[in-house]
Amino acid sequence: MKLSIYSIVLFFGFSSLCFSQEDVEKAAPPAGNALVGDFYGADISGAVVSKAVSVEKLEAELKSAQKAEGIAVKGEVTDVCKKRGCWITLKTEDGSSFFVKMKDYAFFVPTTLKGKNVVLQGNAERKVTSVDELKHYAKDAKKTKAEIDAINLPKEEVRFLADGIKVVN
Template sequence: MKLRVLLTVLFTCSSCFLFSQEDVEKPAPPAGNAVIGDFYGQDVSDDAIDRAVSVNQLEDALKKSSKIESVAVKGEVTDVCEKRGCWITVKSDDNSSFFVKMKDYAFFVPTALKGKNVVLEGKAERKITSVEELKHYAKDAKKTKSEIDAITKPKEEIRFMATGIKVTN
């Protein structure tokens, strides 16, 4: 009898624990004002800032090679994932832009990074992004249902995997 009661208690406790884990929400983006000098992930060196290329130069380089393993790029952040701060988009002066994810989800950025100038370090490549993935990111960006439904084709684009992001002037 004691064994049956003990097993029932153990089963009930373990069930409660397992089912309670499903409703755990992912953390919000980190707090912060993203002021000049702040960095996320690995700090971006002054040397990397000095050699950083524009988005246009990155696009030109990716026409010659589909992947660049180590590059520093400068631009303005135009969008930040509002759910976790796990991705951003960056544009240059001529409004060309690209999508940036954080390597291994090792760091996140505050939503205050939107509108700030940054230098990113990491790797870049040309990639075809599926409709499903594009819709996922549109939902993260809180696009309207009609904007999400309008996504019907995969998109060839530059994808950047950042190891570090630094706010610059």
Template sequence: MKQLLYTAVLSICISAFSFAQEAVEKSAPPAGNAVVGDYYGADVSSIAVEKAVSVENLENKFNDQKKVENIAVKGEVTDVCEKRGCWVTIKTENGSSFFVKMKDYAFFVPTALKGKNVVLEGTAEKKITSVDELKHYAKDAKKSQTEINAITLPKEEIRFVASGIKVVN
């Protein structure tokens, strides 16, 4: 009898966890106005804000390596995932841009972050993004089917995994 009760309780717990996980995956971006001082994920220290580099300087940090860890980068948010707030695109001072995901999908950002200046803390990596992945992100960004169909080649780019994002000036 105890074994039957144990099995029933375990089944209920697993079902509840699955339901909760599915609800999180289908949720909308968090609400919020993304005002100066707001942060998402880990708080970005004031030292990191002061020492944040532009993407131009980030390029120089790579040297012969493909990855730069524990770096702070500044820029303007030009796009936010409309579905969940699980990625952003950052434009830098020279007009180039790069793609940012949240570390371990541990946090999401509001769509109000679009147009704001931010400092990101995390890891930058040079990588080639597949056509399928590029199309997936274009679909998340609610691009037109024509724009999505125009994606036919993989793209070499800097990808950033943020442990924290802070709104600045």
């Protein structure tokens, strides 16, 4: 009996060490209002912001080249990962979305970034995204089970790996 009680006490003692408040905070998107001038990841200079191209121009460039490296793109955020803030989507002129992940998961963005204009700096490429990966992102976005189950084909899309994201006007 004593051994069981000691085992339980030790289990809860070690459990509290394993799940600190810092670990819990890492599982949620960062707090903040995403105000103009705020940046996430690498700080993007004013010179880079002024040279940023539109999402449409980037898509046009990627029709002739598979990859664009060290490019800055400006657009409006249409969605943010609600689970951790680890990806965003930008609106394109035709109403489709443009997917952005953070390089090496080194930074995350607040959900309040949705609806804001941003400049991204990083690398872009045309890629085919698997059904499993699309379903994973749909779960992160808290889509309904019906919406997730409706995903049954891979999708060719532009993917962006951001070194930094800056909120702009």
